[in-house]
Amino acid sequence: MTIALNSPVVPKLSKLTRYLEQINESGHFTNFGPLHHELTRRLEAYLGVKNLLLISNGTLALQVVYKTLGITSAITTPFSFVATTSSLLWQGIDTQFCDIDRNTYNLSPEKVREAIKRDPKVNGIIATHVYGNPCDVEEFSRLASNNNVKVVYDAAHAFGIKVGDKSVLNYGDASILSFHATKVFHTIEGGAIVFKRKEDYEKAKQLINFAICKGEVTDVGINAKLNEYQCAVGLTVLDDIDEILTHRADLFALYKECLNDIVELPKWHSSANTNGAYFPICLGSEAELSRVAEELSKRNIQYRPYFKPSLDSVFSDVKADILDISRDISNRVLCLPLHYNLSRADVIEVSAAVKRGMSCPVQ
Template sequence: MHSRLLPAQPETAVYRALDHRPVSHEPAAAGSHYTEASSPVAGTNGEGPATLSPPACDPQAGRDPIFVTQPYLPPLHEFLPYLEGIWERKVLTNNGPCHQELERCLGDYLGLKHVSLFANGTLALMTGLQALDLAGEVITTPYSFVATSHSLLWNRLQPVFVDIDPETLNLHPDRIEAAITSRTTAILPMHCYGNPCDVAAIKAIADCHGLKVIYDAAHAFGVTDSGGSILRHGDLSVLSFHATKVFNTFEGGAIVSPDAETKQRIDHLKNFGFVDETTVVEPGINGKMSEINAAFGLLQLKHIDEVLAERRRIAAFYRQHLTQVCGITCLTSSAKRHNASYFPIFVEAGYPLDRDALYALFKRKNIHTRRYFYPPITSFPMYSALQSACPAGLPNTYSAADRVICLPIYPGLPDEVVQTVVDTIANAS
């Protein structure tokens, strides 16, 4: 499928040798709301029953820390031919052949026609909002990563925060309806942890009031509902291909548009507003994805099904065993096919520890979980003064922020560590 992007000569011995060369790395510090540790992993297993190898005794004693996620990296020797092709063509950016091919291949994989690649998901979100010609107020979620609401401020839009559904952790449709004013122009929901929003209810509200809908789909790569990709909903859907996502291009993102005309405008906006060599039609930015990032995405697509299968296998094991633990609740999903991008659990009142104590217990075992999303966006100074940011109006948001913890899940996570995570939760006192 990608042969025209690879160098003409056959694979050399150096590629074969590099296949078995260990990759050294220094993992970043974990535990921050803003950063997620990332380090190379190798190998995946196919999707199968929720079983693991026999656990070792205290498997983390004296070992490197386990982080909540790690990026999937295909074998290095598979990437080198793509790099050679780039070196031969000497095209590094500006809608090069790898960029064009990745847009096409992503569209084929996701079942969508109009995909625009970006340097990162935040630039994609900012550009998508610009493309919709919005003004005034945009209703959005307080339970997300800060980039969701930051993109509104960068577009001089007023965030209006409404509470989430306590079961799905997505925007509650009833709260959206109640927050609409004469200044409301759009809704910016987020598919939290890859769990689909109530897209039918949100569409009905938007259609009734003449509002645009732009989905923050940073967590939702590969997620489907009964009709296909969840990304087909709304006026736009925005993806992140950050290193911590299930599909990554080191850094990257994309916008899914409903038609060719919208995609064309977005493509102008991400390239300084250029239509051709001498014509600029609007004040765009430089949001383009490089050829190296796009090439890595092409290689990632070859492995994405095995990556998702391994994540689902680990998620199934967690769910099978943790649903039996008193005081622990697993998040349910309405997706026909979920991507297991995260595995959040609720630490309830009946559990012997509160969420922060469980987080600290894992940290003592050198296992870094994540309190995600904690604290809520509305607690940060650029938002806290807004009337809609008052905690009293967001009880479900603040309750979730105090109870949710995300467990380690990624391809290459050792089975004995997964078992240790389960045992730690089950045996805490």
Template sequence: MIPVNKPYLPAFDKYTKYLERVYEKAWLTNNGPLVQELKTRLEAYLGVKNLLPVANGTLAMQLAYKVFNLRGNAVTTPFTFIATSSSLAWEGIEPKFADVNPKTYNLCPVDAGKSIDEHTCAIVPVHVYGNPCDVEAFELLGKKHNLKVIYDAAHAFGVNVNGSSVLNYGDASTLSFHATKVFHSVEGGAVVFKNSDDYERALLMTNFGIDTKSMNIVDSGINTKMSEVHAAMGLAVLDDIDNIIKQRVNLFELYVTKLNGYSKMPVWHSDASLNGAYMPVMFEDELTTTKVLDGLKAAGIIARRYFSPSINLVDGYANTHSTVCPVSEQGAKKTLCLPLYTSLSEEEVNFICNEIKKIIGDK
């Protein structure tokens, strides 16, 4: 059986060397030395400042919303993982869905602009599949309406736009370090803030609002801290990250070549780098997509409808602000993510592509 994803595991002795440092100091959490080292190394690798490691990617989004004291509704995309919307709703912010661009399947800036009303406090776009959305347009839209722009960049680790990290756009960008991601710490995440003042407030909030210098409670807060054990895995994976991304991109490009004429893909940002986060393919209609999904499963290959359904149709989100989003709704019916992970072989990619060709028929 070929799974849709498989976590990258660094060499066990490399991981245990980091764990030995945890045992030597008996410092397991509360912004320990490994978390601090991971922060420093990630900032250097990604080319960003004000990166705050946290316990997971969903908490990263919730923390960003709290730092900016958001109230009302936030315009966001229905073509994404549910955490983008559920994190907003969990903080009492109503997700207000706008449709996606039919070429990129990222949030459409024009449709997003039409969805802004007097209760809108933020725009929350997603770099879907690691493909950067129109960051310049969203920067202008945020300034025009005096709104915070917070990017869900869970898929976009290591991605650059115009030679600079995509994480440098917006008021904040959030990352997921879940085990299924390009870079992971088993569970984990981070927020990258544009302004250092926002970072400093978030640092207080992530530790119950306690100022560790005075030990006074100076702000509202919660516990979003990353542990030393998770940071150890993150450091071990980060040691190998260039090879991880190189291998994933090579497999991504092989898929693109082999499936040319049999499926379509989202149009990638012309000035962006690749990280091989996902392998999305789109077919002519829902019937063909289901046929491919079932045929692959019969051959021992697990693909995934990702993302499905369009979140504006999900119970609990299908309210007055969940307007019809035809592009997202159709995209959710026609899109599959194929297996893509570092240990996947070229032979397995060729096998998967040949099975798809057999299922669809001659082109």
């Protein structure tokens, strides 16, 4: 039996069918229909946010944010999923990489501060809450107001994460979420933007509908709307979200209990909860990672070196500061299976395989 790295939450058919019947009867399939409205309101209430705009995927959400906020020159992290950077390049934005923090693996505010000093053209910071672990949001807020730059968080992994009692999505000028099937909450494909300001939300809402306003094209827009069938999936999954988050956070805690003392884990924000989106471990060396990977493969346990490679090696034309930490962590990190369909027994089995891999004699 394989232990899968990830496995999507399957929407309950009985509930989903009722929504689909409702859509078919109304004939309202897309363009901000009733289920779109219902999902928006329910997500805003659940997450504790305002100005949430549903988008057809997380990558387009990033692109729409950059255009809405007028970002033309950005600093970003090389330690993220490819879309964080490719969305910037697709928009033709002047992009540069800064290194990450050695403990949290999130973009380093200190490195960003130095880079802004060197390049006053920079008007955007794009930082990822890696694995759902909040960035140093207070420090980025200070940096933004002292330097007149916008902050965008790629919060694709951070569904349900709070700093203290405030949603992490309330920091920065905007945050994006991904609702891809592999995420904690999903609409198969999908995403959202949470804007700080109502006027940015209004502007983006037009942009994602071809920039049409009262029948007139007012700007260069795009089509990034989420359709009613996908909203039906979202509403169905959302009914079970507390159970999903509790189960994932429980597995995360169990992994931590099993592995905390023997492998390095990213240092979690001291005031934040966990959502069990991923369980990354950082091994002592590439050789040790290979031994652990071999042991996992032998037992049909899936894993993923995530994020590898550091994105500066994918986009070698992008300006880059010294990125020693991102490169080093990328070569030593891997994510273990973690999903709603995983059991506590699976976590114990995976952890035992990791331990065996680590104690294998060096060849």
